[in-house]
Amino acid sequence: xxxxxxxxxxxxxxxxxxxxxxxxxxxxxxxxxxxxxxxxxxxxxxxxxxxxxxxxxxxxxxxxxxxxxxxxxxxxxxxxxxxxxxxxxxxxxxxxxxxxxxxxxxxxxxxxxxxxxxxxxxxxxxxxxxxxxxxxxxxxxxxxxxxxxxxxxxxxxxxxxxxxxxxxxxxxxxxxxxxxxxxxxxxxxxxxxxxxxxxxxxxxxxxxxxxxxxxxxxxxxxxxxxxxxxxxxxxxxxxxxxxxxxxxxxxxxxxxxxxxxxxxxxxxxxxxxxxxxxxxxxxxxxxxxxxxxxxxxxxxxxxxxxxxxxxxxxxxxxxxxxxxxxxxxxxxxxxxxxxxxxxxxxxxxxxxxxxxxxxxxxxxxxxxxxxxxxxxxxxxxxxxxxxxxxxxxxxxxxxxxxxxxxxxxxxxxxxxxxx
Amino acid sequence: xxxxxxxxxxxxxxxxxxxxxxxxxxxxxxxxxxxxxxxxxxxxxxxxxxxxxxxxxxxxxxxxxxxxxxxxxxxxxxxx
Numbered sequence: 198x199x200x201x202x203x204x205x206x207x208x209x210x211x212x213x214x215x216x217x218x219x220x221x222x223x224x225x226x227x228x229x230x231x232x233x234x235x236x237x238x239x240x241x242x243x244x245x246x247x248x249x250x251x252x253x254x255x256x257x258x259x260x261x262x263x264x265x266x267x268x269x270x271x272x273x274x275x276x277x278x279x280x281x282x283x284x285x286x287x288x289x290x291x292x293x294x295x296x297x298x299x300x301x302x303x304x305x306x307x308x309x310x311x312x313x314x315x316x317x318x319x320x321x322x323x324x325x326x327x328x329x330x331x332x333x334x335x336x337x338x339x340x341x342x343x344x345x346x347x348x349x350x351x352x353x354x355x356x357x358x359x360x361x362x363x364x365x366x367x368x369x370x371x372x373x374x375x376x377x378x379x380x381x382x383x384x385x386x387x388x389x390x391x392x393x394x395x396x397x398x399x400x401x402x403x404x405x406x407x408x409x410x411x412x413x414x415x416x417x418x419x420x421x422x423x424x425x426x427x428x429x430x431x432x433x434x435x436x437x438x439x440x441x442x443x444x445x446x447x448x449x450x451x452x453x454x455x456x457x458x459x460x461x462x463x464x465x466x467x468x469x470x471x472x473x474x475x476x477x478x479x480x481x482x483x484x485x486x487x488x489x490x491x492x493x494x495x496x497x498x499x500x501x502x503x504x505x506x507x508x509x510x511x512x513x514x515x516x517x518x519x520x521x522x523x524x525x526x527x528x529x530x531x532x533x534x535x536x537x538x539x540x541x542x543x544x545x546x547x548x549x550x551x552x553x554x555x556x557x558x559x560x561x562x563x564x565x566x567x568x569x570x571x572x573x574x575x576x577x578x579x580x581x582x583x584x585x586x587x588x589x590x591x592x593x594x595x596x597x598x599x600x601x602x603x604x605x606x607x608x609x610x611x612x613x614x615x616x
Numbered sequence: 617x618x619x620x621x622x623x624x625x626x627x628x629x630x631x632x633x634x635x636x637x638x639x640x641x642x643x644x645x646x647x648x649x650x651x652x653x654x655x656x657x658x659x660x661x662x663x664x665x666x667x668x669x670x671x672x673x674x675x676x677x678x679x680x681x682x683x684x685x686x687x688x689x690x691x692x693x694x695x696x
Contacts, residue, residue: 345624346623346624346627347623347624347665349623349664352675357674357687366672369670370670374667374668374669374670375664375665375666375667375668375669375670376670377670377671377672377673378670378671378672378673379673379674379675379684380672380673380674380675380687381674381675382674400675400677400682401675403682404675404682476665479623479627479661479665480662480665480666482627483627483630483658483661483662483665486630486631486634486654486658487654487655487658489634489637489638490633490634490637490651490654490655490658493634493637493638493640493647493651494637494647494648494651496640497637497640497642497644497647498644500640501644
């Protein structure tokens with residue numbers, strides 16, 4: 198037992214011999230070496246939280262998932278390359294190394310590169326910038342400038358060596374040769390392109406002599422068109438006093454310059470066609486005006502002529518009047534003649550009837566039927582009563598044919614009471 | 617610029633004349649005068665749009681001053 202005890206007593210001394218006691222610095226140093234060697238190049242996926250930008254320009258944030266957190270720092274040198282805005286809640290994939298920071302006894306991820314999870318970094322940057330500019334009202338319809346009736350001078354911002362300018366010039370030459378073209382040649386891809394495009398838009402605004410600006414480049418990948426998705430270009434378009442047509446690429450991708458521009462089309466050719474169409478529409482309008490003028494004047498003259506005919510009709514000549522009077526006269530004469538004849542007819546009829554009546558009353562007519570008429574001579578009065586006679590009176594008796602004289606022998610009075 | 621301004625003015629005048637003449641409120645003398653004026657405006661506008669004398673120039677900027685340089689149009693086509 199004592200042995201054991203002594204052994205036991207010795208035991209700690211033995212342990213003392215085999216155990217290695219680190220100082221805090223030593224162990225930290227060892228951990229640092231192990232961790233930093235093991236995790237010298239790692240990809241870590243997580244959600245950003247507590248994102249802060251220090252005055253030094255370094256980014257400090259935490260990556261987390263459901264159960265763990267990892268401190269992360271991205272130094273100013275590295276974070277200048279980040280095209281999109283890192284913000285809380287964003288799911289990211291970070292590339293970097295684990296570093297142990299001895300003063301805090303903490304380890305953290307030193308981020309060299311970061312990309313959003315799910316969508317590309319550029320796409321995210323685009324969405325973020327789009328949202329920002331949208332909030333500021335750069336895409337508002339009320340800011341869209343109206344086009345002049347006819348742009349006779351077009352300013353084009355593009356590369357003079359590119360396909361875009363060739364297409365535009367060709368279409369304008371063929372379709373609207375009245376339009377002058379001023380080209381401001383710029384790079385349309387690469388780091389410097391965005392700035393050059395923006396400056397060119399400002400230049401045209403200072404130059405003032407163009408009626409409309411077309412900014413354009415031919416088709417290309419999303420990266421090729423990137424300059425047209427930059428804030429500096431979007432703001433230059435927004436600030437332009439001259440209306441801007443954005444004609445970028447040959448694809449459906451809408452760039453920010455498309456959204457800010459007053460008009461956007463999908464191809465350089467389409468931009469030129471807008472101008473050609475404007476010209477043709479104006480010509481058609483002028484034609485229709487000309488047609489309306491001609492038809493109006495024709496109508497006016499036609500109406501006047503009709504009026505004239507009507508007036509002339511109303512205004513009869515003296516000859517017409519004479520003829521009219523003659524006709525009236527003829528009618529009156531005819532009427533008069535007719536009436537006279539009628540009148541005569543009636544009169545003669547009456548005369549005849551009177552004559553007949555007269556004839557009926559004539560004594561001679563009675564005499565012919567055997568009666569006779571006696572007159573007392575020498576007075577010649579008709580004897581109607583024997584009282585007019587006395588014997589020896591001379592009487593003339595007229596018969597139907599001839600007459601004779603006789604002398605009265607005796608007068609016989611009728612007895613008035615007997616008949 | 618000058619062309620554009622006069623075209624806009626001319627188009628406006630032309631439209632007004634078309635309306636006046638269509639209203640039928642003018643005397644024959646006035647109508648004929650307006651008609652002549654309108655036809656002349658229409659002819660001028662068409663002429664401006666059918667003009668084929670276009671220029672193609674490059675806008676250059678040196679020390680903040682602009683200059684125009686004539687562009688040989690066939691050149692870019694030959695390059696490709």
